[in-house]
Amino acid sequence: MPEHPEVRQITNMINNNFSTVKFNAFQQKQISDKQQSLQINGEYYIHADQRGKQLKLNISFEPVQKLQQSNYFGTFTTQQTKNDFSIIIGFGLLGYFSIDSTPNLNALLSFQNKNMHLNLVSKNPQTVYYYLGDYNLARGPDPIFQQEDFKVLVLKTNFKDKNISDILMNQRYFNGVGNYLRSEIIHRANIHPFKAISYLDPEFINLVISILEEAFSFTSNAVLFNNWLKCYGKASNCIKDKNNRSIWTFRPIREKQTIQSSSNDIKDIQKFLTMMSIK
DNA sequence: TATCCATGATTAG
């Protein structure tokens, strides 16, 4: 489930349903020794925020009154008071939030009041992580909510002839792109998964952004979403990447060969950077 | 019954 569009859906779900809801209990299931032990004492409120594939749960002990618009369109952050703190969540391969009316023994984290439980669950709990603190800044800016930062970073980066499949999965640049989006993006860009890249062009970045938006618009309907997928799990060819993850493609797969990069339009990139007032 | 596989990410060598 959780790539950028799904995390965005979860963020909205939490804020739409629970912005005025008071919680008064919390439980954590210990699944490994290195899992940080969390406690929440007293009554609290929850507000969610997103950066790429990471979700931030702001735990505040006062009702969320002031919603402050952030620098980037579309996203809001709460103003934190002294005792407030944040939990960062990575959903791994199959994590999601479920709203339950009875205790769920599989819940990794459970935010509760007498009416319902907001539970973090997963069929792959070992791939889920969470910690107290803030976003991992080794991961790149959010491609939607920090769009200018994202564009500038990606456009000025020299990827040194790495192939496009590896580049798209690198969370330092494409925080939020995962395995299904990779296949869809490469398919829609009509390039070979092993094409070598030095510089990406603005058109490609805009395609990435619009695909993230498209996927998000279908996240609430499984049938429409599956229909929207054109390549992932459907293409004629499938090959493993260096991390043993599937790359789906309609392109013929030659031996693990790197396809030559085409000449990049440097003028285009510089024009864009000038437009963004970046040297 | 055994094996494979999953929209992820870190760690060791």
Add this chain to the structure above:
DNA sequence: TAATCCTGGATAA
């Protein structure tokens, strides 16, 4: 690059 985290459903045998 390979191994690891280690669940559970689908598929192969």
